[in-house]
Amino acid sequence: MKLRNHSLIKRINRSRVMNVIRVNSPIARSEIAAETQLDRKSITNFITELLDEKLVIESGRKENISGRPYSLLKFADNFVAGIYIAPHLCRGVLIDFYGNIIASHEIEYPLYADLTTICRAVENIYHELGSVHVPEFGVGISMPGSLNLQTGTMEEAVNIPSLSGVNVRKTFSAFIDKPLFLEEESRSIALAEKWFGKGRNHDDFVVVEVSAGVGMGIVAGRRLFKGAGQYAGEVGHVVIEPDGRRCRCGNKGCLETYASEPAVVKALSEYGKCGFERLRYFPKNSISRKDYERVMNEVGYRLGQGLAAVVNILCPRTIIFSGAVIDLFGTAILAPVREGINRNSVKSNAGQTELFVSELEHVDALGAATLPLANIFEVPGYFYI
Numbered sequence: 001m002k003l004r005n006h007s008l009i010k011r012i013n014r015s016r017v018m019n020v021i022r023v024n025s026p027i028a029r030s031e032i033a034a035e036t037q038l039d040r041k042s043i044t045n046f047i048t049e050l051l052d053e054k055l056v057i058e059s060g061r062k063e064n065i066s067g068r069p070y071s072l073l074k075f076a077d078n079f080v081a082g083i084y085i086a087p088h089l090c091r092g093v094l095i096d097f098y099g100n101i102i103a104s105h106e107i108e109y110p111l112y113a114d115l116t117t118i119c120r121a122v123e124n125i126y127h128e129l130g131s132v133h134v135p136e137f138g139v140g141i142s143m144p145g146s147l148n149l150q151t152g153t154m155e156e157a158v159n160i161p162s163l164s165g166v167n168v169r170k171t172f173s174a175f176i177d178k179p180l181f182l183e184e185e186s187r188s189i190a191l192a193e194k195w196f197g198k199g200r201n202h203d204d205f206v207v208v209e210v211s212a213g214v215g216m217g218i219v220a221g222r223r224l225f226k227g228a229g230q231y232a233g234e235v236g237h238v239v240i241e242p243d244g245r246r247c248r249c250g251n252k253g254c255l256e257t258y259a260s261e262p263a264v265v266k267a268l269s270e271y272g273k274c275g276f277e278r279l280r281y282f283p284k285n286s287i288s289r290k291d292y293e294r295v296m297n298e299v300g301y302r303l304g305q306g307l308a309a310v311v312n313i314l315c316p317r318t319i320i321f322s323g324a325v326i327d328l329f330g331t332a333i334l335a336p337v338r339e340g341i342n343r344n345s346v347k348s349n350a351g352q353t354e355l356f357v358s359e360l361e362h363v364d365a366l367g368a369a370t371l372p373l374a375n376i377f378e379v380p381g382y383f384y385i
């Protein structure tokens, strides 16, 4: 790629310098030069600029072999926030530029809460996090649904009906006085894995989130694949059973009618003796080990059946799972998922794909927090970490 635009080249190089500091700090100027292959003068200019902007600070001194002292650099204490809006709760994290979670906060509300309740929860979380450190560099908000990123309007949110048709950018900007970034839930979870999780070392991978629905985020060449209209990844509506269970999308036999949180709650309730609405409240002693495993194996196999299409078409190196259903079953569900994939996809592809359960804490809110980070560390269209 030949870049003629000087300010664009400068922006890319500055992001590269920032990223080397992110991965290696505390770090010396000479090491940054070696890592980025930029000349000493450019490094000096960038570092002076970053020190002036108080993004970077000196962090102690060292001596080289000849006894000459040199200083080390690291990021100053600057913060961003991520807030995730779920159908039944809102969760936020405050992180530094390295991705360390400095504070987190969660507020529950009833399923299908109205817009005022949800806004109050988002606002409270924002203030709660801000009382620890102000997220000066921005706030990311993620939520499930068909979100139009150009207009900021939630076109349809089946699981949070009170957000449907709402311009969420305008609504949240009324009380968030820092730069605001939006993204759809599964895609922001994919970003969390890309920055901090199992996706860190892969160019291409997918993230599957199994909660109220089954969503997917696709990372290709270190950037999100969004598709036309930005709605790629609706794996939950892959039909796995012709004429099967009726789905909220209007079709029959969609994956999420067999493998989402409501489907699993229903299956476990049928075996168990007590009713519950969400998997985090599932009383494990209410059903036998055998019935519990039967449900897990069925759900896992169904997931694999739906994902076989993804494996056939994309052949991702890695699939990373998260969400309420995965939180319940843990890594034990990967065996039936693997079986479902193997039986329903071509061998050559299935053999390439590894399956993992996410190891990130608060992955949903963390994903939202990567949005303002990307605004600092990446150059859209040119440089992705």
Ligand SMILES: [Zn+2]
Pocket: 236, 237, 247, 248, 249, 250, 251, 254
């Ligand atoms: Zn459907």
